[in-house]
Amino acid sequence: MEQVNILIIGAGVIGLAIARELSEEFVDVVLVEKEETFGRHTSSRNSEVLHSGIYYPEGSLKAQLCVNGIQEIYKFAKENNVPFKNCGKLIVANNKEELFILEELKINGEKNSVIGLEIINESECKKIESQIKAKYALKVPSTGIIDSHSLMQKLESEAENNGAFIVYEMEVISIDASDEGYFANFANGDVFEAKTIINCAGLFSDKIADMVGINIERENLKLHWCKGEYYKSSKIKDINHLIYPVPDPNGVFLGIHLTINLQGEVRFGPNAYYVDELNYEMDEAYKSQFLKAIKKYINIDEENLQLDDCGIRAKLQKEGGEFRDFYIKEESEKGFPNFINCIGIESPGLTCCLTIAKEVRKLI
Template identity: 65%
Template sequence: MEKVNVLIIGAGVIGLAVGKALSEEFEDVVIVEQEKSFGRHTSSRNSEVIHSGIHYPQSSLKARLCLEGNEMLYDFAQNHNIPYKKTGKIVVATSEEEIPDLYALKENGEKNNISGLSIIDESECKKLEPEILAVKGLFVPISGIIDTHILMQKLESEAEKNDAFVVYDMKVISIRKTEKTYIVEFSNEEIFEANILINCGGLYCEDIAKMVGIATIENNLKIHWCKGEYFKTTKIKNIEHLIYPLPSYISCGIHLAINLNGEVRFGPNANYVDELNYKMTEKYKKDFFKAVNKYIKIEEENLNMDDCGIRAKLQGPNDNFRDFYIKEESEKGYSNFINLMGIDSPGLTACLSIAEEVRRIVKS
């Protein structure tokens, strides 16, 4: 049996960021991942947007960690040569009726301490993005995009520089608490004993919490999978900013995202699913066509299926807002088990600030 001090389950962007932070502080940190490399799930299947946190409820963890993470991520990218671009984003009101919601969004953003927000009129919108259809816009200067693959590569190599190990092909299948440690069993029959155990299992975080012994349903910690698909186009070019509709209660809405090569894609939509299936279909193409044409003109035949990702949400269908859940579980009888659940958007943006939150919890 291998003895380790800190065992982190999951090498998505969150597990890697936590591994990097904790390896600066502690000896003997190991990240275990069931796949053959990092980021095979949600962390490689997202919009790659560095969010501002504008629409999250004031005082929520999502609002705070998004804003802190936004700044930390730009600094980290700058200092480690990770490709990124602070593009700014325009949230559009496409009818007079939407204008009050745009002002309400600005007010919420200001309450969340986001600086530089400004309402721009139709002509200013056109000046920034000539093809955009909007009666007014809200300009958010701190939004941007980042190369998530290189980000994860860097987080992994920084953790390894601090003598942490990232071990692949290691699927956790059972966890048993002893008086002071956790005995973790893997599908390849290896067994580790850890003093501190951290759940960064993304879509499988509920399974991991259950393995420890946490009653997830009774504790209101059921995870809902929510699929988000993208369609792309080659017909729209030279877009410089991210373009968003007003957010819905469940997601940021089908927005226009550019990648670092300037390629344009639209998404994600949001549909709750029961199975982990990354297959794309044309099923929602008409919905995309309708949603996108509110803010930019495009023909249906110029929308092509792209990719999709699945969110691990605590918020189920028709539920109200649910925050990130980041907690040391002593109260439930599991000391030194740090449980991260429902790390949906803006998890990528907040990866470094979430890692700092975990560092603070472990040190306290």
Template identity: 50%
Template sequence: MEKVDITIIGAGVIGLAIAYEFSQSFKKDILVIERNESFGKETSSRNSEVIHSGIYYPKDSLKAKLCVEGKNLLYKFCEKNNIPYKKCGKLIVAVNKSELENLNFLYENGKNNGVDDLQILDRKQIKNLVSELNGEYAIFSPSTGILDTHRFMQKLEFESKQNGCMFLYNNEVVEIEKLNSDYKLVIKNKNSETTGVVSEIVINSAGLYSDKIAKMLSINDYKLYYCKGEYFKLSSKYKNFLNHLVYPVVDKNFHSLGIHTVLDLSGNIKLGPNSFYVDEIDYSVDPTHIDEFYYGIKKFFSFVQKEDLSADTSGIRPKLQGPKDDFKDFVIKEETEKGYKNFVNLIGIESPGLTSALAIAKYVRNLLFGSIN
């Protein structure tokens, strides 16, 4: 049976970032196991590709701290490695004065989290940035941006492989057993053939399936809810119409950031995501949901017509926050207290997981090995 030092379950952006961080920090045998045929096939590739600034999350939460740290790390990584990105900035727009209280809350919350470049704009200043945008007030976040997520993940995988990290695709972990000081993982391939690997350290970054992986060791504390978000695209006639992201104001107990504009690096515009809980993973888009997107964009840009919209894609977020729950933070925990030394769970890594990925990897490294200068 093969023996490795570190096994990472899941090759989404979090698993890849951990593989990259560990493989450049240590001379250890590292194995990444992924159930799909390649990296980033689920939540990591089905999102808005936004680099968030850190406005929304409660002060001192992991989401707040890792987002602010991760944003800076991500921009540096993109610059160093020629990953396409654009620091386009974001407007969070109050369309009437009734939204001003929540807008001011977000502004103060962002400042408390260390986002030091936020600006409050009035109607005239909004028009100076986006002349067609309807809004009474807005927060402008200059450090929000977008990136090519696929190129980012591709580079993480490439560098990890260059550092000796092994990747096992089309294989799924189906059983984990605690040995004396190691873990035995049973792995099943697409032909239902099983094999085993023994690992000193196991990192569960399995995204949508991370709570199920934890349950394999009878760690039953975590329950994930699947929260689906759909996207509709705007007609190509709007290409390059916007230079900044436009978001609505959300309340303090938000479950999503609301339907907003989504820009890609070619200037195309999508709208989304909406947000609703589902029991099964299904990436189809319901075209009858078009009104939600149409009225979501219409309040900002009154000239957009319903026929300008068409169904595009969707993603599913692994949320610890149920439909009636308040804020839930990331769970990033080494489980020695439960009797599982060197087993790390990463549960509920939804937004801002992409932005936070490199910071999360450093956080996990420090959990296991302490701070390394």
């Protein structure tokens, strides 16, 4: 049996950022991951957008951690040669009702301390994005994109340089509380005794909480999986900003948007629909939904849209349910001291990885 000080479960971008942060201060930090390498799930299946923080309710963890997180991540990327681009984004509106939503978003963003927000008209929009159809647009200059694989690679190497151990192909299958802490039992028969456990298991973080004995139904911590698919188009070129429609009124997702990657290639998505199984297969069932949404802001023909990829969101918000914030908590109150849960780390989790890590450090 291994004895460790801090055991982190899950090597997505959140677990890696936490391993880096904690290994600066603590010894015997071990990160375990069930897959053969980092980021095989949500952290490599997303839009790679660094969000500004305009969407989230004032005072929410999502707002606070995002507004600070984007600045931290730009700084980290610059200092560590992680490719990124502060390209900015336009949220487009094509009628008065949508303009009203833009105005509300601008007010919300300003409450959250997002700077530089500006509503521009059709001709100003045409000057900066000639292919985009928009009567109005909310300009969000702080938004950007990042190479998420390079980011995770850097977080992994920094954590290891600080002395953290990262062990792949180690699946936690059960957890027992002990007087000194916790026993984590692995699928290969290994057992680790840990004083502190940090649960960053993404889509499975509710299952890990359940393993230690937290009643996830009663505590309202059950995750709802929500799939998002992407299409790509090599036909559309020379776009400079990310282009978003006004967000979904139910707050489930931000609308099928156009992103560019660091090579300038164009992708559309993700859409959003709740699913019961972890299945990354895709078909073209939603192609007409994509075309309808995209054509509102850019002209495109069906043959120029190809299926690309998909991801699954770990949402605390159930279908038809209210906004839910990130759940980042030390669980002494529930009878599990030194057990820290990170549950419901959906978007903007990538943007917030460094500030979530700082938040967790405060809980130790």
